[in-house]
Amino acid sequence: MAGYRELLRAPGVARIIAAQLTARFPNGMTSLALLLHVEQTTGSYGAAGVVLAATSIGQAIAGPVTSRWMGVWGIRRVLTVTTAVCASAILVMALVPMALVGYMALGFIAGMSTPPVQSAVRTIYPKLVNSRQLTPLFSLDASLQEIIWILAPVVITIVATQAGTVAGLLLIVAILVGGGAWFILSPEVGRVRIPRSRRALGRVLAKPPVLLATVIGFLLIGACSAVEAAVVATFGHGGLEAGLVLAIFSVGSLAGGLTFGHIPMGPWAMARRFAVVAVGLSLTVVSLNFWWLGGSLLVAGIGIAPALAVMFAMTSASVKFSETAEAYGWIGTGQLIGAAAGSAVAGFLIDGIGPVGAFYAGAGFAIVGTLVAAVFVRGFPDLRHRDPSPLPDTEPVPVIT
Helix, strand or coil: CHHHHHHHHCCCHHHHHHHHHHHHHHHHCHHHHHHHHHHHHHCCHHHHHHHHHHHHHHHHHHHHHHHHHHHHHCHHHHHHHHHHHHHHHHHHHHHCCCCHHHHHHHHHHHHHCCCCHHHHHHHHHHHCCCHHHHHHHHHHHHHHCHHHHHHHHHHHHHHHHHCCHHHHHHHHHHHHHHHHHHHHCCHHHHHCCCCCCCCCCCHHHHCHHHHHHHHHHHHHHHHHHHHHHHHHHHHCCCCHHHHHHHHHHHHHHHHHHHHHCCCCCCCCHHHHHHHHHHHHHHHHHHCCCHHHHHHHHHHHHHCHHHHHHHHHHHHHHHCEHHHHHHHHHHHHHHHHHHHHHHHHHHHHHHHHHCHHHHHHHHHHHHHHHHHHHHHCHHHCCCCCCCCCCCECCCCCCCCCC
């Protein structure tokens, strides 16, 4: 913890972490709020699911594109425009009753305009600290983002059930605008200029570490989504046990990231950390008892934030600075698709064989992820004695002969 205290004392680090967590806080609220609002308005969970699917598709498409735009028009300009459009779309959905197709269209627009704060901040991090502090900073970031997934669903559920779904969506708009403004106006954001990438969109995926991080992110978040569905199916939507078990899952991730974030990352780091997740999730199929699931998911959670930290660090160390934002955008898209795939597979298995089927799905995703990390270990950079900062962008220099 002394190392983290030193890290947070670095100029601007604590401020930018707090600002980006606030700006991203709506990410943990929007899906649930839209689900509750559209279901209440239309009387159909199926309709709400279609709206969420449209929103997720918009986010998946936009991730690499809006992240790349930051190198063309600047971080502040892109974040300002996307924040304004996203907030406006959610505001209209909250205040204007409409048909299902209207909710779908606005959900898609809100997804497409989701501010690329995550790509921006992870591009900025290497400019804030020295190379020795960058790996712990990625670990701290991966750990603290669990606060979003612990608190945000609780906050939006309380507001939506006590004050109404319209109030819940208005709260999201307020945090989106306020947190976005705090992050956009942070001095660190203004000081960083991402060079324009000279490669075609998607070419960054030709780099093995970026492709591996995208695939691994798909499998990791797929496992987590399957487990979330399994827990809800086991204890019910209104059960206090479901919320407590998922909170334990997130607390395990937070603890794992803070505890192991300082460990140097060799080529086998991802396989070892993913193996912890696989072991924990495999144990969940033994029993659906509250205490057993809590203990199993605590073990599984310990590997999640450390695995995410490896993803962020290996990506940063493998691409040019002009390509980092787009690379993180692709990783985010992989995670979104993984979330959808994990939820879908879990849903079919819950209908077929019950909640234990979804736990099998989560364990399956994790085992495959561990195998991918082990089989393709040569594609992971060795960061134990290497600066994980992005590669410098270089241009030909004219020479007079």
